[in-house]
Amino acid sequence: MKHPHIDREYDNELKELRQEIMVMAGEVKKMIARAVQSFISMDTSLANGVTALEYRVNQYEMDIDERCLSILARRQPMASDLRFITLGLKMVTDLERIGDEAVNICERVIDIGSHSLANFYPLISQMAEIAQSMIHDAITAFIEKDAKLAKKVVTRDDEVDALYVEVINKLVDYMVKENVKQGFNALSIAKVLERMADHGTNIAEQVIFMVKGKDIRHSGESS
């Protein structure tokens, strides 16, 4: 079927939208990486710096929202373009909140100060790595309309959940035996990472819906 509005200008608008979303996603990934790094290196000044990135991410959210609305108002995107743009609208909200979560990590890091929680670095790092790669892959799946990659993201959520349960058990034990307040700080960081992975999963599920026009959300289907 020929699309009534396809022209070079319209293609460019969609391309620019994709690019801006990728740039925003890159900033958010930077925020996560720095937040986790600040935890492991007990670097409160690095943690403070993440707030500067938050401002940029917020700007991107507003810009991309406007860009989507403008395309919807002026063009009449059909079928897959329409799903792409409306998902873009939802996705920037997820990305912005992932950025907020990174700031939450940093607030914990500042509260932890120079108290070492080295026993928990390996598990937390592993959670962070998976969460980051899930978010990365979810965005890539969105941009490239790759349902297969999106499905992989959805299955990885279980890995993060398993690590989360492991770290929670260790941390509750640490809170009982050693230090409630610092254990709680580390626990909050683990919780944030688990939620970031959830955001990645949410995005990926919606990408599958976008590509296949089929809603796997809430179906219990994961393969």
Add this chain to the structure above:
Amino acid sequence: MKHPHIDREYDNELKELRQEIMVMAGEVKKMIARAVQSFISMDTSLANGVTALEYRVNQYEMDIDERCLSILARRQPMASDLRFITLGLKMVTDLERIGDEAVNICERVIDIGSHSLANFYPLISQMAEIAQSMIHDAITAFIEKDAKLAKKVVTRDDEVDALYVEVINKLVDYMVKENVKQGFNALSIAKVLERMADHGTNIAEQVIFMVKGKDIRHSGESS
């Protein structure tokens, strides 16, 4: 300006969309109320029942998404209708996640079992009441395009945050002196309520944007 597509059928579609969103919001509010009630009355069977409501809320999310896409594809909504529909798309995601959070409360309640945390009921109830009324008002503001009401919601977030800090301090103390595991359960419930209030605030900020076409998100403006 006369809208090119205004006709009775289109009006009806928008009306039905509004109604379905209100019904979904009603279900979500029911989930919160029951989750908090199950905590205070230590009623694990009530907590288990909330899961049944989650299924319905998930169905509403998918239905409303489809309804919005269908309107966008067939009509060419302009200006305020466009903002209304795209915000509808974002908002059902918030509502669905608030429903998930209610389920999270119930999981904690089941873990708490018959352990009384009565000292924390007043503060937690108060948080829950404000969070519920914020979500109620945010949805009402959306349906009635009432920016003034939306602004009131945004200012209430501070009340919830203040209560949250108060309850956290008491709970950390309780964890140190009495019971880490149960204190942590109550703390998770408080955290969920605080996040529900955040969802309400997010919706309200977007409503102000929708009504005024002005983005107050991330501006630091709250009056």
